[in-house]
Amino acid sequence: MDKDTLLSSFGKWISPINFDLLREQVESLKLDYYTKKLTTESYLKLMLLAHLDEWDSLHEMSDALVDEELQKAVGFQSISVSQLSRRNNEIPSDVLASLFFDLVGHIKTFHTDFKTTMPLHIIDSTTIPLNIRKYQWAEFRKTKAGLKVHLRLVMMDKHTTYPDQLTMTGAKEHDRGQLEVLVDNPNAIYVFDRGYLDYKRFDLMTDDGYFFVSRVKKNTVTRDICEFDAGDEKNILSDKMVWLGTPQKRAENAFRIVEVKDDRGKILRLITNRFDISPKEVSEMYRSRWAIELFFKWLKQHVKIKTFYGVSETAVENQIYTALIVYCLHVLIQLETGSKSKVLQISRWLKRLVWKPSYQWVRRLKNRTVP
Incomplete structure (x- = not known):
């Protein structure tokens, strides 16, 4: 050099x-x-x-x-x-x-708290729209093309977040299919949105010792097993152990559902397989998911990602x-x-x-x- x-x-x-x-x-x-x-x-x-x-x-x-x-x-x-x-x-x-993964390894060894804490691993995807005439290899509709970046963001503290794993697929690829790649470390807590709702995957993660916090859809069927004390936090509405799904099609493990009211008054149903933390901690973990939204915003606004210097798949990657x-x-x-x-x-x-x-x-x- x-x-x-x-x-x-x-x-x-x-x-x-x-x-x-x-x-x-x-x-x-x-x-x-x-x-x-x-x-x-x-x-x-x-x-x-x-x-x-x-x-x-x-x-x-x-x-x-x-x-x-x-x-x-x-x-x-x-x-x-x-x-x-x-x-x-x-x-x-x-x-x-x-080179990217080598830098990730450097970050992990550099951060002195990495071995003494259980970091949050936030998972989400972002779709990058592409011109169908130029990027035919990325076609997902007759008139549209696009690339989807499935990414895991490590949150060590409020000042330090970084991507440490990703996959790139066509835009039509469902998010759930990438959990197998992005969930690989039992010494972390995984946070993701309701687009990743998958009973079988939740059972596998629980059986294999992986912890997660997610959100269930409004129409998700649950059956109460017991209710916990929700505490004095005004935004925590309920805290229950439940069966997830119908008797014909349900998860094998019992899970925890925490109902919270967000800052805009919207009620969220959060699901987790951790029973050893407070409902407020569950809520705060899910709120931390916002960090990956900010990362994607940075990616699209402060480096060159919206437009590309080449049209081949290699050039885009x-x-x-x-x-x-x-x-x-x-x-x-x-x-x-x-x-x-x-x-x-x-x-x-x-x-x-x-x-x-x-x-x-x-x-x-x-x-x-x-x-």
Whole structure:
């Protein structure tokens, strides 16, 4: 990596990326054998900057190379749009996925509380609409195309959340089918919405020792077994042990249903297989699901996800994985500096100081107090 880059805020930001792992994969797959300028490493740096600055197209990416500092970072002075497009379609998304998961592992070992707490694993999906004429591989209706990102967000505390697992499917894929992939750690509590309601899956999770908090639909049939003391919390309406489903089709295990009233006066029926926590804690766990909505909002508003630099499935997946790498890099600098700044603020300062000495950016993060 260029010495000048390491001294910049950009160099500091990307330093957690395992470039040795990247080079091993490049060598193994012969990705750079016939490449004169735009190596896989340079492509990655350009994509990260494209997300950071929200460049609209490959043309804007090419034009950005008038910046001498960017030239030093990537190792060349200019690149054509056709070369950018070719590399965007050629580099296997598995390569970028491995870098993302490596950063996730770095976050987990970095966070000192990880081994002493039971974090919330929040599961949800977001659909990215695509133009059917350009993205025929993603067709799910006659006139529409789309990609669905099924994601698990780890919530360590109110300041630190990060994605640690995902799958990408066509937009018509049902959310329930991805629980098998996204639920794999018994040392966590899984939180998801009513779109994942599945009696068989709830039984399997309970039998295998996985805890969850979810929401049942209005028409879900339940039969009371016993009622617990709901406590003095005015928003907790009831707390019961129930059978889930009808006598002909029901879950084998007994579950807990907590009825709560949200801030808008709407009554929610929350289901969990944990009986050792208060109804208020059940309610708060479900409310934490909002964190993944905020993450998806960030993903669609502050990096380039709504529009793509290429039309192939590989190009789209590469852009999504590099967007997730951007988020993980923000989280890592947040953890390293002990900053209470939100990811959006970290990104804004980085944009302004990207080629300035890294200490200017780090100093600002460390001096940031909780708003």
